[in-house]
Amino acid sequence: MRLPKRSIPKWLVLLVLLAEVGLLGVAVVSHKMEGGSYDGVTLCYPFRGPVQMFDSTLSDSAAMLTRTHEAVHARQCREMGAVANFFTRVTTKGRLRLESQAYCAQAMQEVSWGAKPSAVFDRIVEELAEVAIGRSYGKVDAAGIREIMTRECPGLSAPGSPPA
Numbered sequence: 589m590r591l592p593k594r595s596i597p598k599w600l601v602l603l604v605l606l607a608e609v610g611l612l613g614v615a616v617v618s619h620k621m622e623g624g625s626y627d628g629v630t631l632c633y634p635f636r637g638p639v640q641m642f643d644s645t646l647s648d649s650a651a652m653l654t655r656t657h658e659a660v661h662a663r664q665c666r667e668m669g670a671v672a673n674f675f676t677r678v679t680t681k682g683r684l685r686l687e688s689q690a691y692c693a694q695a696m697q698e699v700s701w702g703a704k705p706s707a708v709f710d711r712i713v714e715e716l717a718e719v720a721i722g723r724s725y726g727k728v729d730a731a732g733i734r735e736i737m738t739r740e741c742p743g744l745s746a747p748g749s750p751p752a
């Protein structure tokens with residue numbers, strides 16, 4: 589008896605295996621806390637989609653900001669798919685773009701609570717430098733980060749918002 593010939597490409601099998609062992613489970617990590625643990629993590633798997641984990645000891649406001657931020661990553665995962673998400677995050681520019689969108693949602697929340705937009709903008713640019721540098725390929729300087737953040741978050745950095 590002959591088995592039907594399989595037509596699944598080897599690269600696809602490899603990709604799925606990598607995803608299953610977590611190598612391609614795109615770790616979307618934000619807010620490194622003191623001590624090295626994380627406030628929230630979104631993993632983006634092929635087929636399964638986003639899987640999220642949160643630190644349950646966060647204060648209410650910190651938990652809300654973290655969930656707002658990670659919700660954007662979950663949406664990116666669903667919209668782009670895990671493979672595109674992974675390859676976008678490999679590059680510093682791609683990673684900065686996706687993180688800017690997540691930080692933007694979080695920032696608008698903070699502004700709605702009364703935070704000063706320009707101060708939030710500056711803090712996020714600093715955090716973005718930490719999130720992206722050394723974790724992906726390519727170089728973006730501080731001015732480049734500001735530019736990406738301005739483009740991805742026009743609400744926060746709209747002309748007319750007073751400088752810090």
Ligand SMILES: [Zn+2]
Pocket residue numbers: 616617618657661687690691
């Ligand atoms: Zn993030």
